[in-house]
Amino acid sequence: MKLRKLMARMALLLGLSLATSAIAGNHADYVGAGPFKTGPEVTKKCMECHEAETKSFMKSVHWTWAKKQKINGKEMEYGKKNALNNFCVAIDSNWPRCTSCHAGYGWKDKSFDFNKAENVDCLVCHETTGTYKKTPAGAGNPDAKVDLAKVAQSVGKPTRAACGSCHFYGGGGDRVKHGDLDSSLAKPTADIDVHMGGKAQMTCQSCHKGGKDHAIKGEAIAVSVGAGPRIMGCTDCHKKNVHKNAFLNKHAKKVACQTCHIPTFAKAKPTKTWWDWSTAGKNIPEKDIPKDAYGEKTYAKMKGDFKWEKDVVPTYAWYNGTVERVLLGDKIDPSKVVKLSAAKGDRNDPNAKIMPFKIMRGKQPYDSVNNTVAVVNTFGPPTSETAYWVKYDWNKAIEAGMKAAGQPYSGKYGFIETSMVWAVNHMVAPKDKALKCNDCHGDKGRLDWKALGYKGDPKNPANR
Template structure:
């Protein structure tokens, strides 16, 4: 075993694959029989060979859940750690539940130590048995039933299922947040996603490459202000002027590939499109289900709307978004756009891009005109968690305190919206949009909203 360790380390130093050594890429031989009582014990074992990779990963947004970004000329720290949304609003005061998708162990409150490498969860991405899972409200720790030795012995390249264990289930369930990311992508047909279900059977990391530093490409607009660099992605693999038709290549200068090649999202399973927190708290056991069999009401969360095979909303997009941050003043008489695509038809960096627009109603501080942070989750003994006491006043007071935000003691309700760029569920090319899908009397684009007098097929409208 000592010889295998030395050979594995030598292989790493020389930049060789473990498969070129006597260990033959078999981590089971190196991991041995454990035992491992906790996730950090597994990570310490991983670090005997992969310390550099672990520390590099700790600089990535998958670990930090934030990064320095620039908004209106100011440097800010923004990410999932402190972004607002119109699903469960914010993670402050709700850490054990929200951090069940963090790539680490033990983030149960604001005191979590991001400098401890043993808190990195290597298994959530790299185990290959399909049996590893985190406790839903366990601050990112493994489910006690998981055989840590078995999963540690199995480590390999991330699978679609591994990535999807978090990315398919954001917002509290399968396909809730991302209409173009759901469990059907674990093993999709070509009609659902031609990249992952087609002949090449691509995996997530074919596009979202990480390299040795684990700086994985791609960031959700929900937690990032964005960048105009490399925003449209497709040309990493496809040529700029890929169409034989020159007219289509001309269109591609101002229309994103996704616009034509993802005609609809939520193709097989419905996604949530409306969430009204203001109606929560009622004991309504007879709430009807919709035509998809989905619940339209839950006491814990309020009213919902679901949609399937959804035609996207089309907006000009230059890769960046405007957003409302904690403490920003809002106008409660209007729909508060927690995130909104930036760009217009005069913007040289902007293209027409498809979005899921999530809408809902959520609480705000009516004295200070700011979005309210809510303590939704807590143990059964909590005196403030909404899901325990169903008391909005106490839940908002506790949430704002945890987030370090002033609270007037008064609250009301606002309508909000968010934009979620649609990048997945690419259809086979023969199913892409045709001219009349966008142009003509039955075209799907709102040309006036995009800054035209009307359909630009007519030269007078351009």
């Protein structure tokens, strides 16, 4: 066994893969039969050959859930771990539930050790059996029923389903958060996404390349506020001036590829577009909960009222790759819609293009004296005295959430309307279904030209 480990390591140093190297054999031979009682035991086994890869992964935003960047004029560490949203608001006080999508084990509170390499979860990305699952509220730990030895022996390149196990289910469920990412992309038709469902059968890493350093290209607006080296675009693969029509190539200088080539999102399944926390807590019999045209329930006691939409026409805005943010503790104006995130750019910005977005809207609690967005302790074990989903007491839930986030709470709360932007990048249509001139221009065009800074449709020279 020691000789096999040595040869496996030599194969890696020579740039050979365990799956293809005759010297190294395969992971099924090397990992052995186990048994493994915990995820960290598997990671320790992986690190016998892949310590450098594990350490490099620990520098990635998949691990840190934050990175140093400049936000609203100040340098700070920012990302999923301290961002506000209008889904479940924030991870503070809700760690075991939110961190079930962290690529690590045991993030149950603020004391989580990000320097402990065996806490890295290699399997969530690299197992290929499709049987690996994390406990929904288990702080990232694997479900007790998972055969860890079996999944460890199966490791290989990430599949769409592996990436989707977290990214399709953001916001608390399938197709809730993004609109252009849901479980239909695990095995899509070409009409849903021409890249993943077409002849190319592309995987996520076809575009989101990571390499040995695990610095995966591309970041969601939830993580990244400023354009940087991880930002990616269509022209990473498609050459500039790709159109035979010179007029279209001219458009591409100010219009993002996604604007024309993703006419709608949420193509196969509806996505959530409205979430009203202010109505939560009512005891409505299951049989009396209304459903919409898609068969989706529009109310839940735990979360309030919802709206779902399918084949959604995006909202279009100028976007230069950066967004404005409402940060934890920022003062807000409760008389207006609070834009938790908003695209930056305008028609005079040389770096901005017209880009499609999903706009998530809703109502959520705020401190009505301090005028700050409230962090809410939503999740908790059945014994919790503060979790909203246990006691349905907003005051206690906000008090506990704000304390966990290190924020003051006046003891008084209300509800504000909020919005967030989510860039639409997936569900690219076949080229023959891309938008045509009259889809944007003319009396029935889909673009709000005045909102984009024009007098009217720029098809008319007088409006330019």
